[in-house]
Every structure is written in structure tokens, then in C-alpha cells.
Amino acid sequence: MKAGKLVSCITAALIFVANARAADWKVIRQQNRDYVSFANVAEFYEFPHYSRVDRTVSLHSTQRGIRAQAGTSELEINGVRFFTDFPILSSGNEDLISAMDVSKIIEPILRPNRIRDAHKVKTVVFDPGHGGDDQGAANEWGTEKAFALDVALNAREQLLRAGFNVEMTRPGDVARSLDDRENFANSFTDAVFISIHFNTSNGGAGIETYALAPAGVTSNAASEDHNSISDVQRCIGNAQDEQNIALAAAVHAAILARLSVFDRAVHHARFHVLRNIKIPAVLLEGGFLSNPDEGRRIATAQYRRQMGLALAQAVQNYDAAVNFRSSGATLAVATNNLPPHNRSITEPLRDDVTPELNHADKPSISINGGE
């Protein structure tokens, strides 16, 4: 591994970020990596409130907030959980976050409109997982392949209505190789790719959203059943790291806002289906079929419809966020002009909105288009 080259790349990323604003990054070497303090992050992104109580550091403004705890690999941005690429550290009276996590997570989430090479989204490519002989996970009410397809069809209907072109890696219950799925996605430009799966395990519950791990970062997939490789190689999809994580955050936040589900975080992983894609791409694990309560909810048409609507909303949120241009205004004007101009890709979760929670729905045995 070319460690020296990697470090210089990360430093270059921070310098790029730093050039955009007046505040300077004060890089601190820890564990052979570049780190910065959360106080520095607060200063750079102009969070007026910064506190550090026990091991929890908190940065917030009226619009947005970051929380983290030294000793963990977790970060909360506007109430949405992210797994960091490297651990949050404590040093003296400072808590530190890696430069990689600032440039690959915090920056694209907080300032999606600064992501380079982000295009207006014209086409959405849905990739319902599995299909044909490969049913994926299953529970007593149905299969992962059928539930995933139904969520995609619900999202498709909504996005077509909103004027997007929508493509499916599989239009029905047919098998597709992961390479075929990637190649299909790569035949579209001005497009995004959303792969839909459901999880299974003993005791698990909630949603996970994955973006391709940046080069030099170990995959942190909780489930290794979708062809992840746990190395640190650079892949074709790494050209869109910032777009990938922004799309992942938009998907994750939209589902949390619409459905009452446990937040298992946005992750970086190296799933096969995300590695060689040339458009922004994410993989959603939309819940655990193995969980008695969640599995039953996923089996309802109403729940899958809500998840489809959330995906459609996520694409529109992503598109609006990355393409926002302050029409020639200076950044100072744009930042004073709060929402929508300075809106993070993950909007704060509002307490006054009760997410969909309808346990009265009956699991539907026949699934639209699934078989």
C-alpha cells in the first residue's frame, strides 16, 4: 500500500476544503494519520455552539448538529448515524476526528452543493437485490428478492410522476449477475444507482445504508453476505466518493424520517455491486426479515410503499442539494441565507413529525411484480 501517497491525497483534500474558507485546519498526527480537533471542525463550519462533556463532543447551530464520542467509530450528523472510517480519538483536552472522515463524510454531508462533478439527476437506476433462483433472505411471508423489487417499483412510480427516467437492473423475477448490474448502471449518465436489499440475522433490526469505502479505508460492512472484500483498494466507484456518501445519507435520512425504524447507520463498505460503478451508487439494507416485528412490517404493502416513497424523496433531496447554486451570490451571502441555501443533505429529524407506524397492516402474501 502506498501510504505516503495516500496521506498526501488526504492532506490535499483538506487543503482543497480549507481554501474555500478562511478558517485553517490544524492537522494533528495521531496513530500515523492526520487528525483534526472537533473544535477546529466547529470553527471551520461555523457552528456557534461547541461543547465537550465527559467523552461526548457536540457541535450545533439552529440548523444542524454533530455529536461524537471519543473511543467510538460513530458520528451523528443531524441525528443520523455514520460509521467513521477511523476511530474518534481523545488527546489532552481535545477530541479528534480523522482528516479522512472530515473530507469523506462531514464535508459532503454539510455542504453537498460543493461536491465536485455532481450532475443534475435525470435517470434513477434501481437494483432490486437477488432474483430468479437466488431469493436472498426470506421469512414466513415472503422473500428478499420480491420485497426489494416491490420497493423499487413503488419508488419508480413516484419518480416517473416527478419527471425522472427510471431504469431497473431487473424488471421482474429474473437473475442478474453483479457484473451485469454494474454494466447496466454504467450505460447511463446523469444517473444514480440504488441497490435494495433486506437483512437477516439473529437479533438484528433497523436499516443500514452503504456507500463504497474510500481507498485506504477498510470495509465496515456488518453483513458480509453481499460479496464485500475487506481490503483497502481503490475502485472505479471511488471517483464519486463524495456523491456516494451524500446519496447514502439522503436515502438513509429519508427513510428514517418516514418510517419508524432503528438507525443502524450509514457505512462505508466495499460491496461488489458498488465497486465499478461510474455513477453515484448506494446499497440499502432496508430492515431485517428475521426480526419478528420488522419482518412482518416489511411484508406489508403499505410499508414497502412508504419505503419506495422515501427513496423517491431521497433522490429529489440529493438532486436539489448537490445542484444548489447560489446564483452568483458569494458564499457569505449564501450562508446568511439559511434554508434552502445552506441545507445539509441530512435535514434535522423533527420531533413533531410522527413516522409511519402502522402495525395493523396485514403482511401481503402476493407481492406486486415479485414472482
Ligand SMILES: [Zn+2]
Ligand atoms: Zn441481499
